Amino acid sequence: EDKVVQSPLSLVVHEGDTVTLNCSYEVTNFRSLLWYKQEKKAPTFLFMLTSSGIEKKSGRLSSILDKKELFSILNITATQTGDSAVYLCAVLFYGQNFVFGPGTRLSVLP
Amino acid sequence: SAVISQKPSRDICQRGTSLTIQCQVDSQVTMMFWYRQQPGQSLTLIATANQGSEATYESGFVIDKFPISRPNLTFSTLTVSNMSPEDSSIYLCSVEDDENYGYTFGSGTRLTVV
Numbered sequence: 346e347d348k349v350v351q352s353p354l355s356l357v358v359h360e361g362d363t364v365t366l367n368c369s370y371e372v373t374n375f376r377s378l379l380w381y382k383q384e385k386k387a388p389t390f391l392f393m394l395t396s397s398g399i400e401k402k403s404g405r406l407s408s409i410l411d412k413k414e415l416f417s418i419l420n421i422t423a424t425q426t427g428d429s430a431v432y433l434c435a436v437l438f439y440g441q442n443f444v445f446g447p448g449t450r451l452s453v454l455p
Numbered sequence: 456s457a458v459i460s461q462k463p464s465r466d467i468c469q470r471g472t473s474l475t476i477q478c479q480v481d482s483q484v485t486m487m488f489w490y491r492q493q494p495g496q497s498l499t500l501i502a503t504a505n506q507g508s509e510a511t512y513e514s515g516f517v518i519d520k521f522p523i524s525r526p527n528l529t530f531s532t533l534t535v536s537n538m539s540p541e542d543s544s545i546y547l548c549s550v551e552d553d554e555n556y557g558y559t560f561g562s563g564t565r566l567t568v569v
Contacts, residue, residue, distance in 0.1 A: 381498070383558065388498045431558065442464060442545060442563035443492075
């Protein structure tokens with residue numbers, strides 16, 4: 346059965362800390378892995394990763410995919426209170442569309 | 456956490472027809488959400504469906520185009536009406552997972568309108 350696992354499920358840090366969020370998957374017909382940030386309404390797209398070993402960066406956020414070990418990490422450096430959200434990892438499969446992980450709830454304290 | 460069964464997983468439809476997407480949850484949930492995912496973009500919330508009341512639609516989405524039913528606490532449908540090629544997208548349902556304080560998503564319906 347295809348599944349996506351995220352860890353930790355929740356995390357509390359202080360402003361300025363660096364965090365690493367993990368996403369592992371067991372799949373067939375992997376197509377790409379996506380990271381989202383969900384605050385209130387719809388999840389906001391962060392990254393889509395298709396190739397192994399190529400880091401994607403956007404400001405203080407970065408992510409990388411390891412297709413051999415079947416995992417991805419999302420790094421956030423110099424965290425701010427505005428980074429508080431649920432971070433979702435989703436895997437897009439050929440023929441099956443999406444499988445979402447449970448999310449990591451990040452709380453950044455001032 | 457909740458498990459969602461979403462159907463159909465994909466469909467190719469003719470312009471002007473309608474398609475109804477179903478989401479069945481294995482536990483009772485208060486709120487269900489319907490989203491649209493276009494390539495490389497954030498999920499767009501279409502509406503929030505509470506059991507026993509009218510769905511709440513987001514700006515840019517109307518009930519005539521996307522009627523929603525929520526007959527009980529484990530089931531909801533979204534209909535895409537009078538479809539045009541611009542409606543081609545992946546449609547997802549989601550529930551708030553009280554147990555894990557997160558969200559659970561269905562696997563999505565890939566709709567292609569020709």
